[in-house]
Amino acid sequence: MKRRILPDFENETIQAYNFDVIIVGTGVAGLYAALNLDEDLEVAVVTKANIDESNSYLAQGGIAAVMTADDNYHNHVEDTLVAGAGLCNREAVEVLCEEGPSDIHKLIEMQVPFDVNEDGDLQITREGGHHHRRIVHCGGDATGRETTKQLGNIALTKENLHFFFGTYLVDIITKDNAVFGALVHTGDEYKLLRSNNIIVASGGCGQIYRYTTSPLGSVGDGIAACARAGAVVNDMELVQFHPTTLVSKGKEDRLFLISEAVRGEGGILRNSKGEAFMQGKHELADLAPRDIVTREILKELARVGDPNAWLDVSSMSEEFFSTRFPTIYGECKSRGINVPHDMIPVHPAQHYLMGGVKTDLNSRTNVKGLYCCGECAETGIHGANRLASNSLLECLVFGRRAAQYINNNFIPLADEISEYTITTEHHTKRLTLDEYHKIESTVKDTMSDYVGPIRTPSGLRKAKEILTAISDRLDNAILETPYEFKVFNGVTNALMVVDGAIARKESVGSHYIVND
Ligand SMILES: Cc1cc2nc3c(=O)[nH]c(=O)nc-3n(C[C@H](O)[C@H](O)[C@H](O)COP(=O)(O)OP(=O)(O)OC[C@H]3O[C@@H](n4cnc5c(N)ncnc54)[C@H](O)[C@@H]3O)c2cc1C
The missing domain is CATH 3.90.700.10 (Succinate dehydrogenase/fumarate reductase flavoprotein, catalytic domain)
Known part of the structure; x- marks a missing residue:
């Protein structure tokens, strides 16, 4: 899976548009980042679907944050670290738990309809791994829908946010390890969105499994695209069931x-x-x-x-x-x-991916100008096992932090950006739609059969063998449609999960390995 850009181009000049910032994804991470960017920045907000199709939209239970006087953020830190089974980045967890409550207050100001009791106080519930009640929720068990809807409603009124619905991020364009654009596919054509600041908030990759709670689009396109662009991807074997x-x-x-x-x-x-x-x-x-x-x-x-x-x-x-x-x-x-x-x-x-594109406390990756936040990022908050309802909180805190960092360190469009033409490798093998369907299905079965909650060395070897054979078949394939890109990205991510699982010899948190 070594290719740099998915489709084949020969000195192609593609219709191009300039933006100050590009955001990929309209889940909670992408929308909240968009709303925290300075309003004088012109922002492209790209999603392959609509605002009502994401993991965020499906979230039920709520958002974890310390909102009562009898709890404090140190308790939340401790619960997060315990759930993470020793693999959390403590500094990131401290940031999450300390700053999270102010983001909840901000959501309240934005009129996200959190459930309240008869006195008008927030209803606060408890979930697994939490020693205190600290989960706020909306619509009973429709927290994701209500939050995403309200953030989306506000974002759609902002003149600086330019939405590209039904627009698929194919690849991130870089030069000298710095981003300068996103190659997207929409309708039947490619577009180049040019910018030196890109926030990828494209969610996890649950759909590489047969049995998952994630929606169909969740194969981790953004993670695979970031990896092709040179970003470090970590801990992909840490998958929550x-x-x-x-x-x-x-x-x-x-x-x-x-x-x-x-x-x-x-x-x-x-x-x-x-x-x-x-x-x-x-x-x-x-x-x-x-x-x-x-x-x-x-x-x-x-x-x-x-x-x-x-x-x-x-x-x-x-x-x-x-x-x-x-x-x-x-x-x-x-x-x-x-x-x-x-x-x-x-x-x-399958429910959640703890691993992903490695980021720092400001959601920066190792590629200049490339930020990741939400489920596609690996901030180190969740360690080997995410604590319930910490995911939406992470979307808020690290979506905002990415935006704030860009506000303070904005990189203007480079001059040479306008001269860019795309040349890629030339591939020759054409697979049928049926073959892609079979590949997709085999990946899902392989991941569910051999890379689930209880793993064995021989099962992982078997998975590696199957996925490597698929990857070899795709090596020279001509990729032309979003579906083909999606299948390719799914294989890329499945291989990263398996490679990580083989490399991690000891059981920890969600990665549980037993001898054959
Ligand atoms: C059923 C369910 C219930 C959950 N309940 C909770 C809960 O109660 N509390 C909690 O904290 N967490 C919960 N989670 C987890 C949480 O919802 C997710 O981890 C979180 O919403 C991820 O948000 P995100 O913004 O990072 O990504 P997502 O919400 O998944 O959004 C990803 C966005 O990226 C877009 N995208 C993806 N690929 C491309 C591409 N190639 N081109 C363009 N756009 C692309 C998608 O269209 C989408 O807009 C739940 C998850 C599920 C599935």
Whole structure:
């Protein structure tokens, strides 16, 4: 997977547009970064979809931040470090937890509709790994939708933000290890967006797995593009598997999540005999960090011979459950699960990427002018296992920090930028659409079969063998459409996950390896 630019060009002059800053992604990280840039900067905001299609939009449980007097940010730091299993960057965690509350206040000022109680105080819940209630939420279990919608509504009114919907980031253009543009594909044509400041906020790569909570577009295009541009990518093997996704009878593009907040409000995991198997496994029992709960579920299923675990929510009244978790309530009902009386069938699935493009405290990568924030970045906050609801907080804190750094260190457009023409390698092999479908499917199965929550050395070797053969087939392939780019990027990222997993010999957090 050595190519620098995905499509083939021969001295191509592409229609070009100049911007002060380019942002890729309209999840919470991209939108919040956009809103924190100085309004005299002309900004291209690029997304391959629309504002309502992202991981951010799907987020349920909430955003973690210390918002009460009986808690303090040191507690939040400690919980984050414990969940991260020794691999967190403490400095980044301190920044996250100390600065996070002011970003929540800023969201409140922006009229993000956080849930409040009868007295008008924020409703604050608890999730796995947190020793205090510190999760704020919107619409019960629709935090992502409400936050993204409101940030999007505000961003769309800003004259300096120029939205490019349905526009696919293909590659980041660099010269002498500095960015100077983004090659994008929209409609049937390529465009060159020129800028010396690019923020990539393109999310994770859940869709390289068969079973994931992420939407279809999440293959990690931005991570792969940054890697081709020379950015350091780290810790890709650190993939989080959420313990409780709704078991589905049919085939689904993505699995429906049963938020950890359901356990935060009293939900209990049981096996088919009704035994509460998390008791005694960890001091926080059902609210232990996600990697631990996921493994305990898988061990319990193997021990009892069950296909899935059960989430008992009967301690909540129907009125409470339907108000507190309207999305989950509606989804369960639509599938004939009579919550809270019936137990919910659940199984672990891929949920989040802790690794990604390595960034510093100002979201800078090692490539000059290239910033990453949100799930595609590896700030070191999550270590080997992300603490619940720290992800949206990271999007806010490090999206804002990227913007503030650019505001203070803006790099104007270089003169030579206008003379740039693109020349790339020449490839000769044409694969059919069917072949791309098969490759995509094989990648997903390989990742789910061999690179899941419990890994073995022989399984990882097998995955490497399969993915290397695919990568060899793609080496000389002519890539022309966003779908082909997406498949190629998925293979690139899957290989990085597998290589990282092979290199990391010891189990840590979400990377759990057992001998054959
Ligand atoms: C079901 C679910 C529930 C969750 N619940 C929570 C929660 O309660 N709390 C929490 O903290 N976290 C939660 N998470 C995790 C969290 O939602 C994500 O980690 C976070 O939203 C990532 O935000 P982001 O802005 O980095 O990326 P995303 O929100 O994924 O946005 C990525 C953006 O990049 C765009 N993009 C991608 N590739 C390209 C390309 N090639 N060209 C152009 N645009 C591109 C996409 O279209 C999208 O606009 C949840 C995740 C899921 C899936």
